[in-house]
Amino acid sequence: MTAYPVTKCLFPVAGMGTRFLPATKEIPKEMLPLIDKPLIHYGVEEAVDSGCREIVFVTGRGKRAIEDYFDRSVELEQILTEKGKPEYAMMVRRISEMAEFAYVRQSEPLGLGHAVLCGESCCRDGFFGVILPDDVMVAPAGFSPVLKQLIDVHHRLGGSVVAIEEVPVEDTPRYGIISGEMKEDGLFRITDLIEKPSPGTAPSRLAVMGRYVLSPAIFPLLRNSQKGSGGEIQLTDAIRTLSAKEPVWGIMYKGERFDCGTKESWLRATIAMALRRDDFRQIVMEEVGSLVLKGGEARKADIGE
Numbered sequence: 001m002t003a004y005p006v007t008k009c010l011f012p013v014a015g016m017g018t019r020f021l022p023a024t025k026e027i028p029k030e031m032l033p034l035i036d037k038p039l040i041h042y043g044v045e046e047a048v049d050s051g052c053r054e055i056v057f058v059t060g061r062g063k064r065a066i067e068d069y070f071d072r073s074v075e076l077e078q079i080l081t082e083k084g085k086p087e088y089a090m091m092v093r094r095i096s097e098m099a100e101f102a103y104v105r106q107s108e109p110l111g112l113g114h115a116v117l118c119g120e121s122c123c124r125d126g127f128f129g130v131i132l133p134d135d136v137m138v139a140p141a142g143f144s145p146v147l148k149q150l151i152d153v154h155h156r157l158g159g160s161v162v163a164i165e166e167v168p169v170e171d172t173p174r175y176g177i178i179s180g181e182m183k184e185d186g187l188f189r190i191t192d193l194i195e196k197p198s199p200g201t202a203p204s205r206l207a208v209m210g211r212y213v214l215s216p217a218i219f220p221l222l223r224n225s226q227k228g229s230g231g232e233i234q235l236t237d238a239i240r241t242l243s244a245k246e247p248v249w250g251i252m253y254k255g256e257r258f259d260c261g262t263k264e265s266w267l268r269a270t271i272a273m274a275l276r277r278d279d280f281r282q283i284v285m286e287e288v289g290s291l292v293l294k295g296g297e298a299r300k301a302d303i304g305e
Helices: 039-049 064-070 074-082 086-096 112-118 146-157 169-174 218-223 235-242 263-275 278-302
Strands: 008-012 054-059 100-105 128-131 135-138 160-166 176-184 187-195 206-214 248-252 256-259
Touching (some): 008 039, 039 054, 054 112, 169 206
Antiparallel strands (some): 135 256, 160 206, 176 187, 176 206
16 A cells, blocks of 8 residues: 655644643643643654644634644743843744644534544645644654654555554553554554453453554544444544555554543653653652651651650
């Protein structure tokens, strides 16, 4: 199957972020910070580093902050320059120059499949990437960004590609789970795909994670899809149908995934990312050490030592 350049990446960001209330009452979940950048920034960096120069955001009500973030702020640049901080002014300006940005609205929360369908007017002319910003993915040193790993498979073999990861059997009801034939180490030709299978019914432990390279043939399938799991239009169901018409590959990506979809996982991701950085690692270790010390003192007090 012929491969095509992948220069566009779609970001579904219309969700309400209810798991992070009250923080997300006025701030989009995607704008919550992970250390010193909002979650959405990590995904856009990955897309750009993978060769995508056109970024499409599928937004909803209350998401204006995302548009403002990737727009140029001339006033802020000027203030920073006047205060003798030209390096900060340049940093701010570079955000708006990362790529070309487009925005379309998802008027109703009808699921991930519907969100992707809303981007059809921007992405129907060729294969395109999809990044779910809840999953921050960091490739090891010496490896391409995760989306680029998928694009490389597309360039080599054609067809659509999804990122997959082996998960514990008890977690399979949380994900789309594939069935397929292994063609190479870590590479599968997908033959079936089930969204959130009931416990004990999953065809494998290989779960689809938040990175995709999709054929524009996905759009008519989404348009004709019936509501699936959770009463929503599921992207998984359309990819399953697509796999019977043209190749769909699953690649066990090289990298570490930081799930930021809940308060608990976001906190774990924040700590893990801080430990990766020389300028924050010592702070985390000092705080952990302090808590351990205080805990020991509390236990001594409880037993009267």
